[in-house]
Amino acid sequence: MRKLLKGTGYTLLILFVLFNTMTAFNAYKLTHFYNRNEIDSTPHAGGLHTAGVIFFGQKSYKSLLKDVPATPYDTFTVITPDHVSLAGWHIRPDTVINGTVLLFHGHAGCRSDVVKEADAFHRMGYDVYLVDFRAHGVSEGNVCTVGYDESKDVKALYDYALAKGADKKRMVLWGISMGAATVMKAVSDFDLKPGKLILEMPFGSLLDAVKGRLHIMQLPPEPLSTFLTFWGGTEQGFWAFGHKPWEYARKINCPVLLQWGIHDPRVTEAETHHIFQNIDTPHKTLIKYANSGHESLYKKEPGKWQTVVGEFLQQQ
Incomplete structure (x- = not known):
């Protein structure tokens, strides 16, 4: 039982870290806009590219x-x-x-x-x-x-x-x-x-604004909106919930x-x-x-x- 609980704890910790990492990357991409010559315009396809976009976010012009x-x-x-x-x-x-x-x-x-x-x-x-x-x-x-x-x-x-x-x-x-x-x-x-x-x-x-964006993307607002708001503000040096x-x-x-x-x-x-x-x-x-x-x-x-x-x- 102890091993099972320990294993479950490690699994939850890993998932928590991965979720925070994913939302931190996506928050960064949502708060940055780039000139067109700064973005790779080469067409990409396939599951690996899609997974990368989901995890790391996508640059915007x-x-x-x-x-x-x-x-x-x-x-x-x-x-x-x-x-x-x-x-x-x-x-x-x-x-x-x-x-x-x-x-x-x-x-x-x-x-x-x-x-x-x-x-x-x-x-x-x-x-x-x-x-x-x-x-x-x-x-x-x-x-x-x-x-x-x-x-x-x-x-x-x-x-x-x-x-x-x-x-x-x-x-x-x-x-x-x-x-x-x-x-x-x-x-x-x-x-x-x-x-x-x-x-x-x-x-x-700002939290409501993030929820609104997730709504039009047909994604569940929680807990994504809370994490995206937190990381978006933290990365830019302000308390986003305020x-x-x-x-x-x-x-x-x-x-x-x-x-x-x-x-x-x-x-x-x-x-x-x-x-x-x-x-x-x-x-x-x-x-x-x-x-x-x-x-x-x-x-x-x-x-x-x-x-x-x-x-x-x-x-x-």
Whole structure:
């Protein structure tokens, strides 16, 4: 019996070590994006390769810039407080300036993904800035912390726009998914004072974001989400379980428009309501989109988006 128990203990220990090793490798791959010339593009097939991908994870490309603004724009570079170089576009208004809008894309995306929204704000008469987060698009770096360090990117663009003459009282910060969560963290971390926030489908916590990713991959959320969250944060030097946008919401004191798609497979309705309840301002609005999931609400339901956003921006 003693030998049996000892053997079982060793087996469980080995499985525990292997599981931690696998999740550590996969967490590393999920937080890194590479230039295309840094990834072996040779086709691979067979069970051994598949097993390697499952155990060690798979490298991901940085998103390419595809769509560009519909009107003339300038390209600029901004340096973050921790010395990361970010690439961006500035679309100057054709009409009377109503204010300034800063746009922030989602995880694994780039500024091209939010060009349609940028063009819409431009048509409304706003001065528009959009950047690639670190490790995305053509910005510097390979490491993504899913909004934790990227809050410095928001701070950098905020300061850059102010230096270019933007009025913070008429500044709108817009973000989608990770971009929205990052905006919330930046407001909390750096005590930013924008005029308004438009937040589209931010996750409630990093742990919930990992669960959402596993859900769309049709993988069981536990215990994978806990281990992936732990290793992702540990490898990047922060406590990932403390990365909670619903907590950052408590420090928001400007008007907020929070938007979410009813068919969102990644961010739950409960997360959305938790964030909304914690926003510390009476000037807040929650809008749900009946035909949308975790995607561009503007592209999916453009009429409703333009009406809702337009009315929110006109509010005093």
